[in-house]
Structures are given as C-alpha cells and as structure tokens.
Amino acid sequence: MTPQIEQEQERASSAKLQERWSILPPEERVQGFQSMSRNEADDFFLSRTPHGQATIIMGIPPIERRLWMRLLEPDDAADVLQEVPEEARAELMHLLDEPTRREVAALLAYDEDEAGGLMSPRFARIRPDMTVDEAISYLRRQARNGLETLYYAYILDREQRLLGIVSFRELFTAHPDQPIKEVMHTDVITVPETMDQEIVSRIVSENDFVALPVVDNEGHMKGIITFDDVIDVVQEEATEDIQKIGGMQALEVPYLQTGLLPMLKKRVGWLALLFVGEMFTAFAMGYYEDEIARAVVLALFIPLIISSGGNSGSQASTLVIRSMALGEIRVRDWWHIMRREILSGVSQGVILSLIAICMVGLLFWQGVFQSHENHVFLIAATVACSVIGVVLWGTVAGSMLPFLLRTVRLDPASASAPLIATLVDVSGLVIYFTTARLILHGVLL
Amino acid sequence: MTPQIEQEQERASSAKLQERWSILPPEERVQGFQSMSRNEADDFFLSRTPHGQATIIMGIPPIERRLWMRLLEPDDAADVLQEVPEEARAELMHLLDEPTRREVAALLAYDEDEAGGLMSPRFARIRPDMTVDEAISYLRRQARNGLETLYYAYILDREQRLLGIVSFRELFTAHPDQPIKEVMHTDVITVPETMDQEIVSRIVSENDFVALPVVDNEGHMKGIITFDDVIDVVQEEATEDIQKIGGMQALEVPYLQTGLLPMLKKRVGWLALLFVGEMFTAFAMGYYEDEIARAVVLALFIPLIISSGGNSGSQASTLVIRSMALGEIRVRDWWHIMRREILSGVSQGVILSLIAICMVGLLFWQGVFQSHENHVFLIAATVACSVIGVVLWGTVAGSMLPFLLRTVRLDPASASAPLIATLVDVSGLVIYFTTARLILHGVLL
Numbered sequence: 001m002t003p004q005i006e007q008e009q010e011r012a013s014s015a016k017l018q019e020r021w022s023i024l025p026p027e028e029r030v031q032g033f034q035s036m037s038r039n040e041a042d043d044f045f046l047s048r049t050p051h052g053q054a055t056i057i058m059g060i061p062p063i064e065r066r067l068w069m070r071l072l073e074p075d076d077a078a079d080v081l082q083e084v085p086e087e088a089r090a091e092l093m094h095l096l097d098e099p100t101r102r103e104v105a106a107l108l109a110y111d112e113d114e115a116g117g118l119m120s121p122r123f124a125r126i127r128p129d130m131t132v133d134e135a136i137s138y139l140r141r142q143a144r145n146g147l148e149t150l151y152y153a154y155i156l157d158r159e160q161r162l163l164g165i166v167s168f169r170e171l172f173t174a175h176p177d178q179p180i181k182e183v184m185h186t187d188v189i190t191v192p193e194t195m196d197q198e199i200v201s202r203i204v205s206e207n208d209f210v211a212l213p214v215v216d217n218e219g220h221m222k223g224i225i226t227f228d229d230v231i232d233v234v235q236e237e238a239t240e241d242i243q244k245i246g247g248m249q250a251l252e253v254p255y256l257q258t259g260l261l262p263m264l265k266k267r268v269g270w271l272a273l274l275f276v277g278e279m280f281t282a283f284a285m286g287y288y289e290d291e292i293a294r295a296v297v298l299a300l301f302i303p304l305i306i307s308s309g310g311n312s313g314s315q316a317s318t319l320v321i322r323s324m325a326l327g328e329i330r331v332r333d334w335w336h337i338m339r340r341e342i343l344s345g346v347s348q349g350v351i352l353s354l355i356a357i358c359m360v361g362l363l364f365w366q367g368v369f370q371s372h373e374n375h376v377f378l379i380a381a382t383v384a385c386s387v388i389g390v391v392l393w394g395t396v397a398g399s400m401l402p403f404l405l406r407t408v409r410l411d412p413a414s415a416s417a418p419l420i421a422t423l424v425d426v427s428g429l430v431i432y433f434t435t436a437r438l439i440l441h442g443v444l445l
Numbered sequence: 446m447t448p449q450i451e452q453e454q455e456r457a458s459s460a461k462l463q464e465r466w467s468i469l470p471p472e473e474r475v476q477g478f479q480s481m482s483r484n485e486a487d488d489f490f491l492s493r494t495p496h497g498q499a500t501i502i503m504g505i506p507p508i509e510r511r512l513w514m515r516l517l518e519p520d521d522a523a524d525v526l527q528e529v530p531e532e533a534r535a536e537l538m539h540l541l542d543e544p545t546r547r548e549v550a551a552l553l554a555y556d557e558d559e560a561g562g563l564m565s566p567r568f569a570r571i572r573p574d575m576t577v578d579e580a581i582s583y584l585r586r587q588a589r590n591g592l593e594t595l596y597y598a599y600i601l602d603r604e605q606r607l608l609g610i611v612s613f614r615e616l617f618t619a620h621p622d623q624p625i626k627e628v629m630h631t632d633v634i635t636v637p638e639t640m641d642q643e644i645v646s647r648i649v650s651e652n653d654f655v656a657l658p659v660v661d662n663e664g665h666m667k668g669i670i671t672f673d674d675v676i677d678v679v680q681e682e683a684t685e686d687i688q689k690i691g692g693m694q695a696l697e698v699p700y701l702q703t704g705l706l707p708m709l710k711k712r713v714g715w716l717a718l719l720f721v722g723e724m725f726t727a728f729a730m731g732y733y734e735d736e737i738a739r740a741v742v743l744a745l746f747i748p749l750i751i752s753s754g755g756n757s758g759s760q761a762s763t764l765v766i767r768s769m770a771l772g773e774i775r776v777r778d779w780w781h782i783m784r785r786e787i788l789s790g791v792s793q794g795v796i797l798s799l800i801a802i803c804m805v806g807l808l809f810w811q812g813v814f815q816s817h818e819n820h821v822f823l824i825a826a827t828v829a830c831s832v833i834g835v836v837l838w839g840t841v842a843g844s845m846l847p848f849l850l851r852t853v854r855l856d857p858a859s860a861s862a863p864l865i866a867t868l869v870d871v872s873g874l875v876i877y878f879t880t881a882r883l884i885l886h887g888v889l890l
Contacts, residue, residue, distance in 0.1 A: 022773045023781050047651045143618045151596070151655075168613060173588045205680065206492045208673035210596075210655060227672040228653035234676060235650065238683030239767050245690060246763025246862060247756055255768040260788055267760050268793050271836075274756050275797050279804050281748035286813035293741045296734055303726035303870050306748060311692055311719050311863040315712050318691025322684050323700040328467045336468050343705055348713050352720050359724050368731035391716075417691060417862035418756040425748050 018044060022256045030059035045071065049232075051253045054083035057092070066095040074100050075120040075229070078107040107223075115200050116193035118233065119214045119223030124153040126180060128163055133176035135166075151210040154221055155184050162213055162221040164188060190215045193222055200225060201233040202327050241325055244411060245318055247274065247418030270418070277422045281306075284429040291433060295444040297372050298436055300363075301383050304356075306428035309390035310421030312348055313398030316341055317415045320402045324412050334403045338396065345395030349388035356383045375443055382439045386432040393431065394424045463489060467701045475504035490516065494677075496698045499528035502537070511540040519545050520565040520674070523552035552668075560645050561638035563678065564659045564668030569598040571625060573608055578621035580611075596655040599666055600629050607658055607666040609633060635660045638667055645670060646678040647772050686770055689856065690763055692719065692863030715863070722867045726751075729874040736878055740889040742817055743881055745808075746828050749801075751873035754835035755866030757793055758843030761786055762860045765847045769857050779848045783841065790840030794833035801828045820888055827884045831877040838876065839869045 017032040024032065033056055036044060045056060045068060053072070057065055057080065069077060069092055077096060081089050081104065093101055103121045110116030124142060126135045139153060153171065155164040164184030174183045190213045191200050204212055204227065211224040240250035249266040251258050258266075285292070285302075292299050320337060323329045329337060360380040364373075372379060398420045402412035437445055462477040469477065478501055481489060490498060490513060498517070502510055502525065514537055517525060522541060526534050526549065538546055548566045555561030569587060571580045584598060598616065600609040609629030619628045635658045636645050649657055649672065656669040685695035694711040696703050703711075730737070730747075737744050765782060768774045774782065805825040809818075817824060843865045847857035882890055 019775075023778050140617050143614050169588050172585050201676075205673070205676040210672065227655065227676070228650070231646075231650040231672070231676055231679060234679045234683070235771065238679070238687070239771070242683070242687060242690060242763055242767045245687060246760050248760045248763075251764075254771070254773050255764050256773055260785065260792075264789060264792050267757075267789065268796050271753070271756055271760070271793055271797060272800055275749070275753055275800055276804075278749045278752050281752075282745045282804070282808060283811075283813065285745040285748070286808065289741055289745070289813075292737075292744050296738045296741075299737050299744045299747075300727045300730040300734070302744075302747060303730070303751060303874070304720070304723045307723050307726075307863075307866060307870060308716070308720055310866065311716055312712075314691050314861075314863050315693045315716070318687055318693075319696075319700050322687045326680065326684070326699070328699050328701055333468050340705065344709060344712065347705075347709050348716055351713050352716060355717055355720055359721075359727070363727060363731065366728075368728065368734075416759075417866075418752075418759050421752060421755065421862075421866065425752060429748070 022254065026055060026059060030056065034060065042071065049254070050076065050079035051083050051257060054080045055257070058084055058088065062091075065092065069095040070097065070100075073120060074103040074122065075107060075118070075223075078104045078117075079112070081108060082112055110193065113197045114193065115191045115195040115197065115214050115225060116222065118197055118200065118225045118229045119193075120226065121223045123211075123213075123221075123224045125156050125221075126153050126166075128155050128157070128179070128181040128184070130180050131176065132171055132174045132178050132180065132183060135180050136171060136176075139171075151226075152224075154213060154224075155180055156221055160221055161219045162188065162190065162215055165213065188213065191225070192216070197233045198237050198325070201230045201237070204230040205234070237325065241321065241413040244413035245321060245416050247271075247416040270416075274418050274422045277419075278425060280426045281429060284426055284433075288429070288433045291436065291445055295372075295436075295440065297379060297444075298382075298433075300368070301386075302429070302432070305383065305386050305390055305432050306425045307421070308352055308387055309394030309424035309428045310417070311394070312345065312391045313394035313420035313424050314417035316344070316395045316398030317402055317417070317420050320399050321413050321415060324402060324406065331403055331406050334400065337399055337403075341395050341399040342392070345392035346388070348395065349391035352391055353384035353387040356380070356387045359383075372444070375440070378439055378443055382432075382436050385439070386428075386435045389431045389435065390424070390428045393427060394420070397424055397427075467699065471500060471504060475501065479505065487516065494699070495521065495524035496528050496702060499525045500702070503529055503533065507536075510537065514540040515542065515545075518565060519548040519567065520552060520563070520668075523549045523562075524557075526553060527557055555638065558642045559638065560636045560640040560642065560659050560670060561667065563642055563645065563670045563674045564638075565671065566668045568656070568658075568666075568669045570601050570666070571598050571611075573600050573602070573624070573626040573629070575625050576621065577616055577619045577623050577625065577628060580625050581616055581621075584616075596671075597669075599658060599669075600625055601666055605666055606664045607633065607635065607660055610658070633658065636670070637662070642678045643682050643770070646675045646682070649675045650679070682770065686766065686858040689858035690766060690861050692716075692861040715861075719863050719867045723870060725871045726874060729871055729878075733874070733878045736881065736890055740817075740881075740885070742824060742889075743827075743878075745813070746831075747874070747877070750828065750831050750835055750877050751870045752866070753797055753832055754839030754869035754873045755862070756839070757790065757836045758839035758865035758869050759862035761789070761840045761843035762847055762865050763862070765844050766857050766860060769847060769851065776848055776851050779845065782844055782848075786840050786844040787837070790837035791833070793840065794836035797836055798829035798832045801825070801832045804828075817889070820885070823884055823888055827877075827881050830884070831873075831880045834876045834880065835869070835873045838872060839865070842869055842872075 021029060033041060045053060057068055072080060081092060084092060093104065096104060106121065124139055126138060135153065152165050152167050154162060157163055164186045165188045166180065166184045170183060189203065189207065191203065193214055193216055211226045213224055214222045216222055243250045248270050251263065251266055357380045360376065360383055364376045401415040401420065405415055406412045466474060478486060490501060502513055514522060526537060529537060538549065541549060551566065569584055571583060580598065597610050597612050599607060602608055609631045610633045611625065611629045615628060634648065634652065636648065638659055638661055656671045658669055659667045661667055688695045693715050696708065696711055802825045805828055809821045846860040846865065850860055851857045
C-alpha cells in the first residue's frame with residue numbers, strides 16, 4: 001500500500017468515525033479517537049462540545065490527558081472541568097501550566113450561564129498613551145505568544161479599568177503617529193460579569209459584535225465574550241426551550257449522550273405531574289356521569305372538543321414563549337397580547353365551529369347516532385358553541401400562562417403544549433357540559 | 446434648558462422608544478425614528494432586522510430613503526429588498542450607487558435561505574505572489590475604502606479561484622518578506638452557493654469560524670458568510686422549529702409585526718387539519734358507544750388515558766426533532782432511537798400506571814363510582830394496562846414520526862405536539878377499549 005492510499009483510507013475511516021460518533025458507546029468513541037492521526041485528532045477534539053471533550057479526556061489513559069488539557073484555551077478548559085466529576089477536577093487542573101491554572105480557577109468562580117462563565121480572560125490590552133505604530137508592534141509580539149482573538153484591542157488604565165476600544169481595522173487605517181487615545185472609541189457597550197447569557201447573546205446578535213468586553217462593578221476589565229460562545233449559547237437556549245415546550249425538563253447534555261436513567265428522570269417527572277393534573281378530568285367526568293348516561297352521544301365529542309382547546313393553546317403559548325425569549329415582548333405587554341389573542345381565538349373558534357357543524361351532519365348521515373334523529377340540530381349547536389368557547393379559552397390561557405410564569409420568576413418555556421392541554425382539558429369539559437345543559441335541557445338532559 | 450439636559454432627555458426618550466418599538470403601530474414607529482438624533486438613528490437602524498429596516502424605509506418619505514439604503518452593506522440591502530413589496534424594489538435599487546447595485550442584483554438571484562443569499566460579496570482578496578508586507582499595505586488601503594470584514598484575507602488566482610486563506614493574526618506575525626503563498630493555508634473549508642443555511646450555520650458553529658468562503662462549482666470565490674449572519678440564522682431556524690412544534694406554520698416575520706389576518710392563516714390551517722383528524726375520535730367513540738352505555742365509568746378515564754399518550758409522544762418528538770436539527774442524529778439512526786424510546790416508553794408507562802392504580806382507588810374512595818364496588822380492581826387493571834400501552838405507543842409514534850417526515854422530504858419539526866396528540870388520541874381509544882373488552886368481558890361488558 002502506498003503511503004498516499006494509506007492516508008486516504010485513514011481519512012475516510014476517520015470521516016466515518018466522526019459521522020457515527022454521536023451514536024457510538026463511550027468505549028468505542030475513545031478507541032476511535034485514539035486511532036486518529038495527531039492532526040485529525042487535534043481538529044476533532046477542538047470541534048467537540050465541552051461535554052464531548054470531557055468524555056474524551058476522562059476516557060483516555062491519565063498519562064495522555066495533559067496534552068489535551070493544554071490544547072484548550074482557559075475558558076474552554078473551565079467548561080470541560082465543569083463537565084467532569086467533582087473528584088477528577090483537581091487532578092485535571094494540575095495538568096495545566098501555572099498561569100492558565102490561575103485563569104481557569106478565576107473563571108470557575110462564575111456560574112456557567114452568566115457572562116463571567118462565558119468569557120475568555122485573554123484579550124489584547126494596550127495603553128492610551130501608545131501611538132498607533134507602537135500599539136501595532138506591541139500587538140504583533142502578543143500575537144506571536146498565542147493571543148488568539150485579534151478583533152479589537154482594549155485600552156486599559158493602570159488599574160485595569162476599561163477606557164476605550166479600537167478595532168484592528170481602525171488601527172490598520174489610522175495614522176501611525178496618532179496616539180491611541182485619539183483613535184479609540186469611549187462609548188463602549190460592556191456587560192457585567194453576572195449578566196445572564198441569554199441577554200448577553202441578545203446584545204451580541206443585535207449589534208453584530210465579534211467580541212464584547214466584560215467588566216466588574218468598578219469598571220475593571222475581566223475578559224471578552226466572543227461570537228463563537230454566543231452561537232453556542234443561542235443553540236443551547238433554543239434547545240432548552242424546545243425541550244421544555246415539548247413538556248419535559250431540559251436535558252443538560254445532547255439527547256444521545258444522555259443515559260437512559262437520567263433521561264427518564266427528566267421526562268417522567270413532568271409526565272407524572274401532567275397525569276395527576278389530568279386526573280381532574282376524571283373527577284369532572286364523574287360529576288357529569290348522569291348527563292353521559294342519559295345522552296351517551298355527548299361522550300363522542302369529548303376528545304374532539306377538549307383537544308381543540310389544547311391545540312389552539314399550544315400555538316398561542318409557543319408564539320408568546322419564543323417572542324419573550326427573543327426579547328420582542330415583555331411582561332408589561334400582556335394586555336396588548338391578550339387583546340390580539342382574544343381576536344385570534346374568536347376567529348379560530350368560529351372557523352372550527354363551522355367545521356364541527358359539517359362534522360356532526362356527516363356523523364349523523366353515517367348513522368353513528370341515528371337514535372337522536374330529532375335532536376341533530378341541537379347537538380350540532382352544542383358542539384359548535386362549545387368549540388368556540390374552548391378554543392377562545394385555550395388561546396387566552398396559552399398566551400397568558402407564559403406571562404404568569406415569568407411574573408413568578410419561572411421559565412415561560414415551561415408553559416408547554418402538554419401543560420396547556422392538561423389545563424384546558426378540565427375546563428374544556430366544564431365548558432362543554434355547561435353548554436350542553438343550557439342547549440339540551442328538557443330535550444336530552 | 447442646558448444643551449446637556451436636552452441631550453439627556455433625548456437619550457432617555459429614545460431608549461424608551463426602542464423598548465416599546467415592537468408593540469408600536471407602524472405610523473408611530475416611523476415618527477419615533479424620525480425624532481431620533483442622526484447618530485442614534487444610525488445605530489438604531491443598523492441594529493434592526495431586515496424586516497424592521499424595510500418597515501422604516503417604506504414608512505419615511507421617498508426623499509429620505511436614499512440615505513438609509515446607502516448605509517446598508519450589499520448583503521443587508523439585498524435582504525431589505527426581499528422584504529419590501531415587489532413594486533417598490535426597482536425604485537429602491539435605483540437609490541444605490543452603481544457598483545453596489547450590481548452586487549445586490551447578483552445576490553438577489555439566490556434564495557434567502559441558501560449560502561448565496563447569506564453571503565457578502567465584499568472580502569479582502571490578495572494574490573499569492575505578494576509578500577506579507579505588500580499584502581498588509583494593500584489591505585490597509587482597502588480598509589480605508591470601507592472594507593468592513595477584516596478577519597481573513599483570501600488568496601485568489603487571476604480567474605478568481607480560491608487558492609488559500611490567511612488570518613490577520615498570521616499576516617501580523619509572519620516575516621514581512623515571506624511570500625503569501627508560503628504563509629497561506631490551502632486546506633480551506635468552503636461551502637457551495639446553494640447549500641442550505643442550516644447546514645452552513647452548523648459548519649460555522651462547529652469550527653468557530655468568523656467567516657466562511659462561498660465558492661461556485663468551478664472553485665470561483667463568490668463571497669463570505671460572516672458570524673453575525675450565522676447567529677441570525679440560528680435564531681431564525683430555532684424560531685421556525687418552535688412555531689412548528691407548537692402546531693402551526695412558521696411565521697416569516699416577528700409575532701408582533703404579523704398582521705392578524707396573515708397570522709390567522711398560519712394558525713387556523715393546522716388547527717382545522719388537526720380538528721378534522723380528531724374527528725376520527727368521534728367515529729371511534731361511536732364504534733364503542735355500546736360499551737360506554739353499558740359502563741359509563743369507562744368514559745371517565747378517556748381524557749386521562751389519551752392525553753398520557755399525547756404527552757409522552759410530545760416529549761419524544763421534540764427530543765428527536767431538536768437532535769436532528771443540531772445534526773446529532775440522521776435518518777439511518779432510526780433503529781437506534783427506536784430501541785431507546787421503547788425502553789423509555791415502557792418505563793414511563795409502568796410508572797404512570799402505578800399512579801393510575803392509586804388514582805382509581807382514590808376516585809372509588811371519593812365515591813365517584815361507588816356503583817361498581819365489585820369491579821374496582823378490574824377497572825384499575827384496565828386503566829393501568831391501557832396507560833402502559835398508550836404511553837409506549839405515544840413514545841414510539843412521537844419518536845418515529847420525525848424520521849418518517851424527513852424520509853418523505855418534509856420538515857421533521859412538523860411532527861408537532863398537537864399532531865402527535867391527535868394521532869395518538871384515536872389509537873389510544875382503540876387501545877383502551879380493546880383492553881377493556883379483554884379484561885371486563887363478561888363482567889361489565
């Protein structure tokens with residue numbers, strides 16, 4: 001085999017490995033990783049999520065770990081340390097070189113989901129009294145020493161307070177003898193260390209910043225948050241919201257990497273809660289047992305009617321949840337949204353009730369309830385009115401629940417489709433049977 | 446009033462305006478925009494989405510439009526043009542200067558959601574035979590002429606084919622006399638013009654690229670896609686998926702900017718479809734009318750049982766939809782997922798069935814169905830077995846439907862919670878009444 005063919009084969013098998021990675025069991029992952037060439041392994045390792053990197057590091061023999069830990073930037077190393085078991089953390093920390101270890105230790109003091117936990121402590125710092133030319137040659141030396149992020153230079157005073165910022169493009173195009181303090185911008189957008197990552201990502205994406213400086217209360221510069229971290233945050237937050245909207249707790253690691261037992265825990269809790277909530281439908285049905293016994297035909301439409309409330313509620317709640325997550329609406333806009341959704345709910349209810357009338361006709365024609373020949377119009381009227389009521393109620397409840405949750409400081413995304421459906425099911429039954437009593441009183445009931 | 450106080454007040458009122466922007470009616474938006482100082486208006490305009498920018502441009506008097514159109518980079522101008530009514534497009538195009546107009550016209554040939562529709566045609570191009578020093582001074586001149594994106598320089602041959610790439614950091618740290626062709630990387634990751642934006646965003650976020658070159662079939666460089674476009678794409682795609690998961694068509698513009706009628710169209714279509722689908726529950730119930738008439742107690746548990754299938758299905762489908770969107774699982778992994786979900790479904794079903802048994806006991810104790818004193822254990826058994834069957838079926842159906850949709854080239858995200866619930870409702874009734882016939886035959890039925 002010529003070396004070239006060998007190389008080709010190696011590349012092909014590595015590509016296949018990367019493709020199948022997510023569904024491989026952990027042992028095979030580590031084996032596969034160790035079979036890659038050094039270059040491939042480097043690229044592959046760096047493109048993994050912190051969770052993936054932690055799996056690799058914990059899977060390989062301890063003697064090989066130093067190499068991979070040292071490949072990580074301090075902020076990435078801190079993320080990996082947060083993914084490994086508590087007891088392994090100290091040992092991995094010890095593998096880092098002294099200055100990096102200090103940087104990582106400082107980062108570990110922050111929560112994962114706040115600005116401090118996202119930032120990198122390595123950024124280009126210059127003094128206000130340098131000239132453009134001096135700054136450029138200073139930064140060139142810094143770049144040789146491995147400073148990765150060269151988009152902006154930050155101008156700090158002697159106490160490390162942020163005075164201003166200058167982009168590389170501006171440095172590049174400024175006159176070489178101009179002092180930095182004349183070139184820099186002083187109206188810098190900064191974020192505090194404890195700001196929630198969701199808000200940070202919104203600021204970055206609205207302003208198209210490659211990097212955003214993080215400062216403490218006294219204005220001391222602590223680090224920068226770069227666009228790549230923001231992309232990850234945006235993906236993560238969307239994943240969390242989607243999982244919550246689906247009616248479960250958010251998984252912290254990717255679906256396929258979550259063990260069966262931890263996943264069961266995240267899912268079955270909500271399922272059980274919803275199941276217990278749905279128990280009230282049995283109570284409600286028990287309360288209307290006499291009506292059902294007298295007119296079994298009423299039972300036929302129960303699933304249809306209550307589900308129409310759940311579906312319209314699910315639409316309304318996901319719309320509101322997403323708009324809130326994107327910062328388009330705030331809690332105090334609730335009345336504005338309520339008015340919109342009442343209009344939507346009524347229109348949707350009327351349209352569905354027309355379909356319901358046709359449907360009752362069709363069922364009658366098919367002979368499903370021939371026995372009620374004389375009352376088919378009244379039954380159709382009952383179903384149609386109930387549908388309007390239930391859809392309107394579903395829409396209003398679905399759109400208002402996220403506001404309620406946010407007001408009591410819970411995540412609006414917990415207003416999941418299944419939760420709304422459960423809430424609306426019980427009230428849907430009450431709406432349906434109350435309508436039936438009003439319309440069919442003295443006739444069937 | 447001192448000028449400073451005036452300035453302060455202006456800033457405060459502008460901040461308030463920006464906050465309330467999303468819920469303002471269009472006329473007030475334009476008024477508000479026109480009341481901002483030029484600097485504020487600039488920042489504000491550039492931070493809007495293309496839809497927001499289009500609203501502003503169409504709202505202000507035609508004579509003011511040129512200024513704002515010319516503030517936009519060609520890729521942003523193309524996005525804005527795609528948001529305005531067809532008949533206004535030519536007029537707005539005409540406001541651009543000649544070279545920009547040509548660039549914009551080329552971009553408008555691409556679909557909005559493919560790589561070509563995302564890219565900017567302005568990037569730093571250099572020749573392979575320049576020295577590092579020549580390249581730097583050439584780029585300095587280019588930067589003065591308004592080249593915004595200075596992260597990488599692209600090395601092209603005379604036919605504009607991409608030969609390699611060099612980062613500014615590398616240019617900065619390389620020896621000034623070295624020829625570019627010795628410094629550049631030739632193993633560049635590129636994307637074709639027609640690649641779907643979802644895949645592009647995945648490549649950027651996995652590799653942490655600030656910018657990604659777009660090339661045509663012959664390797665000619667067409668433009669670059671920058672990180673800020675990718676953040677927008679990631680947000681957009683998540684919003685679309687969330688809206689679909691909520692059981693509706695994706696809105697193309699933000700919730701609050703969508704008129705009531707267009708929104709009704711996006712929502713009521715799916716609602717009506719689901720409503721018609723749910724009609725089969727009425728047929729199924731009609732089929733079991735005799736059983737219900739003989740044992741009304743069975744009707745009490747209908748909402749409880751069918752909703753448990755819908756809820757477990759909603760969890761499974763959202764998990765699979767999101768993992769697919771993140772590229773973690775592919776269609777051919779279906780069997781792997783199926784096995785996982787069968788295990789989940791059985792465990793969840795068993796846990797819920799235990800709750801169901803307690804619940805039947807509780808209802809009996811509360812006197813809801815005292816009349817069936819002798820059969821309370823059989824009723825509990827019927828409910829418990831049905832719950833296991835329905836939850837397992839919901840989980841399997843929910844996890845497999847996204848695969849099925851992708852196989853027939855539909856969006857897996859359409860496997861919404863309401864759709865799964867509707868599908869599972871009919872089959873849930875069949876599972877329930879079949880179990881009831883088996884267990885209660887000769888007793889109640």
